[in-house]
Amino acid sequence: MVVETQVADDGVTTPHGGQEWRQCKNFIEDFSVTTNGMGPPEKALAAAKAAVESIDHYPPANFEPHLSHLAEFLWGEEADLYKNCLQLGNGASELIDLVVRSCAVVGAWRPGPTMAQYEEYKRSSEAAGFYRVAANDNSANLLCMVNPTNPTGDYMKVEELKAYIENNCKAGSVVIVDESMQPWVGPHWREDSLVSQGKWRQAMSIEKGVEVFVMHSWTKIWACTGVRLGSVIAPTAGHMEMIKAKQVPWSVNCVALAFLSAAVKDQEYLETTWRNTALWRKNVVKELNKYFPSWQCIGEPFLSWVWIDTGDELVAAKAVEVAKQHGTPVRWGKPGYKLPTYVRIAVRDEETTEYLIDAWKEAFLGDERRSRAV
Numbered sequence: 001m002v003v004e005t006q007v008a009d010d011g012v013t014t015p016h017g018g019q020e021w022r023q024c025k026n027f028i029e030d031f032s033v034t035t036n037g038m039g040p041p042e043k044a045l046a047a048a049k050a051a052v053e054s055i056d057h058y059p060p061a062n063f064e065p066h067l068s069h070l071a072e073f074l075w076g077e078e079a080d081l082y083k084n085c086l087q088l089g090n091g092a093s094e095l096i097d098l099v100v101r102s103c104a105v106v107g108a109w110r111p112g113p114t115m116a117q118y119e120e121y122k123r124s125s126e127a128a129g130f131y132r133v134a135a136n137d138n139s140a141n142l143l144c145m146v147n148p149t150n151p152t153g154d155y156m157k158v159e160e161l162k163a164y165i166e167n168n169c170k171a172g173s174v175v176i177v178d179e180s181m182q183p184w185v186g187p188h189w190r191e192d193s194l195v196s197q198g199k200w201r202q203a204m205s206i207e208k209g210v211e212v213f214v215m216h217s218w219t220k221i222w223a224c225t226g227v228r229l230g231s232v233i234a235p236t237a238g239h240m241e242m243i244k245a246k247q248v249p250w251s252v253n254c255v256a257l258a259f260l261s262a263a264v265k266d267q268e269y270l271e272t273t274w275r276n277t278a279l280w281r282k283n284v285v286k287e288l289n290k291y292f293p294s295w296q297c298i299g300e301p302f303l304s305w306v307w308i309d310t311g312d313e314l315v316a317a318k319a320v321e322v323a324k325q326h327g328t329p330v331r332w333g334k335p336g337y338k339l340p341t342y343v344r345i346a347v348r349d350e351e352t353t354e355y356l357i358d359a360w361k362e363a364f365l366g367d368e369r370r371s372r373a374v
């Protein structure tokens, strides 16, 4: 059943993709999100369905053994070294809010050095009493970065990222690096990530007084935004205790926990993701370059979305409206990001992508062929 209704408390909560699909009577695919175009891993979905049978019991308060399963996924044989710095949350959104509230001294916060970034850091910081300063203001108590950056597609490799933090953050400050999109980098994603930099994170804390937290939303790579699943790595076990002390108990439910334990075992799913995403992204960029040569397609080739600058607010607004009318909603850069000439579209397989491209061709190029979506 499709319910024609308002999908968010506009003006109160942060604008997000992933909301308007409910309003599309002829819904085909949600291009407004950054989720994995393959959909959730089948075995994880089956585990989640089976877990519904146990909803008459509480989930484990310490999230075990699921937390350990994620630790093994992140660190393999070194899992025991870092497990006490890891915690799960009801989506990364819960943990962003928790880290900001429990670990940083209220004052100035700043975003990373990109033109825009995922906006929940702004909401959480400002709700906790922080005020925003420029990205290059090193006096801030809190730096929240997203790498790879949603939506702009900027990416700093791990040595560059570490140097940026070392050179720009004062003692006593807190840094959150959101690496939710990092697993798309490829088979070496852990090595090019702060996940593999446990000793550096601890040294930054002890020697420099800079507390680096690594945030992951798992709802993107495993396409499970509905179950809510995220994690955070704290610089030390002591910081993790501060976080846990403020966390609402059982915030991750039994369905999400079962999903997680099955998903981390599915290496084949990740291998296919890396292959498919790069191919599908290449295809959509090629199509866009062919039919809309003045639109600029931005972002690393491994990413699950394309950040497009149409160069004109009216063009972007029309692209957004046409996409929605054709059941293929996209994310406009205007709400939240305040970048009205931009749109963000998800990477999907060739056939699904054609629905969106056809709709835009018909609307902008006067293509006589009716879109397949109508």
Ligand SMILES: Cc1ncc(COP(=O)(O)O)c(C=O)c1O
Binding pocket: 034, 090, 091, 092, 093, 094, 118, 146, 150, 178, 180, 181, 216, 217, 218, 219, 225, 228, 229, 230
């Ligand atoms: C970079 C980034 N971090 C965190 C989140 C929050 O994800 P969730 O609360 O679904 O885990 C998102 C969602 O879009 C995101 O793009």
